[in-house]
Amino acid sequence: MQLYYPSNSLLHYLHGFTKILVFGLLLTFIPLFMDQLVSLTVLLLVCLALFIYIRPSRWHWLLLVPVLILSFTMSLSYFLSDAGGTLYFQADLGYWKIIISSGNIAVSLKFMCRMLIWCLLFFLILFTTSNEDIVMGLKKFGLPEFVTLSVSLALRYWSLMIFDVKTVMDAQYVRGVDFRSGNLYARSVRFASTLVPVLFVFLKRFRTTSFALTLKGAGRKNKRTYYYNPRITGIDKRVILAGGLLFITWLGLRCFFTL
């Protein structure tokens, strides 16, 4: 799972802490309390501009496709309730009523905008921050050592886990198990036969990890030495200040206008 790619945008130079604070928390809370479709659209365009600014590759752009599908399918549930407005279509399915009205379309679009904003903000963090920097950022928030270490290990082992499953499947394939033919049930049963060997491969790998962590003194309370420990720079401080000011300005504006 390596969504990060190196580049020379400003976001790539920021500390993980700054990006999690500004994009993952401060800017994430703004759309939560936005009720106007126009405001949400403007914020979405700003996020999209930032997304273009970090120059994602074609593969990274393609990741927006599942996000669009997910947010669209999620927004469909709003058509099960009546949000008022002009009624365009109504179908009575007994327990459920599907209502398409101007009110329902509006709330559904707002939801889609919010989801897309949140996803874009999150992609801004993931595409510009390496796993090590995300962990260092979390550490700056004061999270306990064992939490950051667990997140770090989970991120590292995610891709190794896929590799392990493939290895076991290849071994089973050589032994004559066919994963590519038969109906869905037959394939599922054959796939289930990989479950126990995969589990044992994991356990073996994690036993080694456990020894390695013990040897490195995991859980000890004494001062640790970090080989990689990036500092908060002047740019980070300015971005945090700008993010904070933007958040406070928005809170202030919200008192006088319906945003």
Added chain:
Amino acid sequence: MSQLTSMQSGLPKRGVTARHIVAMVISALIFGATIYISRFVPIKLGTVQVLYPAAIFAPLFGVWFGVWGSAGLVVGNILSMVVVGMNPAIYPLALLAQFIMGFVPGIAFRKVRFEGAKDRIVFIVTVTLGMILSTVLVALNLVLIQKIPGNVVWGTIWPWMQVSNTLAAAIFSPLLFAWMSDYMNKSGLFFKRFLG
């Protein structure tokens, strides 16, 4: 004095060791991978997945690894969100729900295998209780944060979660527990105490 020593023989004295971290990572990876696979089923009710097979595994990690397995469920859910670009900051109650899925059966059932019908009943009841509590939290997350209308959440999504999560877990979790628990015990990873 000896009583005090025995009281302190749990986590505070021993601290967090590699074993606890590994237990968290194992549950995070397996739980996260199961959610990740099902995230691509493009049918959603609000932000809830129509099919959630991960709910079957959640109680098992709570029972096997105690509080560490339950914490791993939260990390696993965050991991699966990260890969599809979903921001975990807007799902605080849903993340807590993942913890509850493991926490309730984990704290109530601390055995490595079923020793009789009573154990099976206790296991199923605690799994069901944990699932009902966690689905309430997920529903609250939908109402309070995703702003989905209450009648849709409580009338459609929450009842569906009882079929998708609670019923599936109540049926399949005991079967998986009976089948896989011995393997887990032999690997030496089973935690006798809830706090490790």
